Amino acid sequence: MARLEQSLKQSEEFIAEAAHRVRTPLATVRSYAEATLQRVQKQENRDALRSMMRAIDESSRAAGQLLDHAMVTFRAENLEREDIDLDGLLCELVQRMSPVAEMRDVALHLESAGPAIIHGDAVLLQNAFRNLIDNALKYAPIETTITIRVQKTPRISVDVIDQGRGFVPDEMDKLAGRFVRGGDTGDHIGSGLGLTIAQDVAHAHDGTMILSNRSEGGACVTLLF
Ligand SMILES: Nc1ncnc2c1ncn2[C@@H]1O[C@H](COP(=O)(O)OP(=O)(O)OP(=O)(O)O)[C@@H](O)[C@H]1O
Ligand SMILES: [Mg+2]
Structure with missing residues (x-):
């Protein structure tokens, strides 16, 4: 067990280090491109430079996302479960994501039903919900509300609901695929991995992910445990 734990820790540290090593130089190149854009006059x-900045962002x-996906796959195969209050976990996540939401004038509203305990991996669950809220922030218009609803009956479930244009109905059964x-x-x-990550996390917890459009408009993603 001790050896397994050590190997898990090393792989996770490697993934975090890899992410850092790829993103740091990209951030440097981006800031050079941005500074150069201030000085350059010629339209072409x-x-x-703008195309270059976009490619860097991509x-x-x-x-x-690739490294998060690797981390999720890895942790899901070696799941370390403990009792987790989803309501508390989401409350913390909402607080952490509020500055980004505020920049878009979007309100993040957590509708809770009191503590909702599941036996799971907090790092994975946070990652899944971060991706769902990130999508709602990205694809829903400014000055709207994103509702995160936790329900305890008949099963524990979390809905992430936005007021955007919703999913394209023909595409819905494919969107959780890798790079779709x-x-x-x-x-x-985007890289088409957010819903893959969320679905993998749901499956690792013996749960499911359901995509739907609401009759009043907007997308809803449900993780059912
Ligand atoms: N809340 C939403 N409203 C409308 N469409 C959505 C929403 N969430 C996801 N989608 C659609 O599902 C697709 C897949 O989402 P996913 O999160 O997997 O990838 P992404 O957002 O494109 O990239 P990334 O890996 O960076 O998250 C998106 O490209 C978008 O077309
Ligand atoms: Mg996404």
């Missing part, structure tokens, strides 16, 4: 050069996002993105993502940067 400005366009080239690489950085892809590196982060919707056809209407517009300018939003």
Whole structure:
């Protein structure tokens, strides 16, 4: 057990270190590109720099999501379960994500039903919900509300509900696939791994992920435990 624990810790440290080593130089290149954009006047050069910044943002996002996905796969195979209060975990996550939501004038509203205890891995669960809230922030318009609803009956479930355009119905059964993105993502940067991560985390906890559109508009992603 001690050897297994040591090997788990080393792999996780490796993943975190890898993420850091890929993203740090990308952040440096991005800041150079941004500073150069301030000095460059010619339109075609400005366009080239903007494309470069977008490609850097895409690489950085892809590196982060790939390494998160690796971490989730790894932890899911070696699941260390403990009693976790989903309500408390979500409350903390909502607080942590509020600054980003505020920048978009989006309200994050946690609708709780008191402590909801599941036997699971807090790191994985946080990662799954972060991806779902991140999607709601990305694909729903500014000045709207994202509701995170925790229910305890008949089973413990969490809905992440937004007021955006919802999922394209024809695409819904494919979106949880690896690297799959919707056809209407517009300018939003992404690598098509967020829903894969959330679904893998649900499965690791013997749960399921359900995508739906609400009749009043907006997307709803449910993790059912
Ligand atoms: N809340 C939402 N409203 C509308 N469409 C959504 C929503 N969440 C996800 N989608 C659609 O599902 C697709 C897959 O989502 P997923 O989170 O897996 O990837 P992504 O957001 O494109 O990239 P990333 O890996 O960076 O999260 C998105 O590209 C988008 O088309
Ligand atoms: Mg996403």
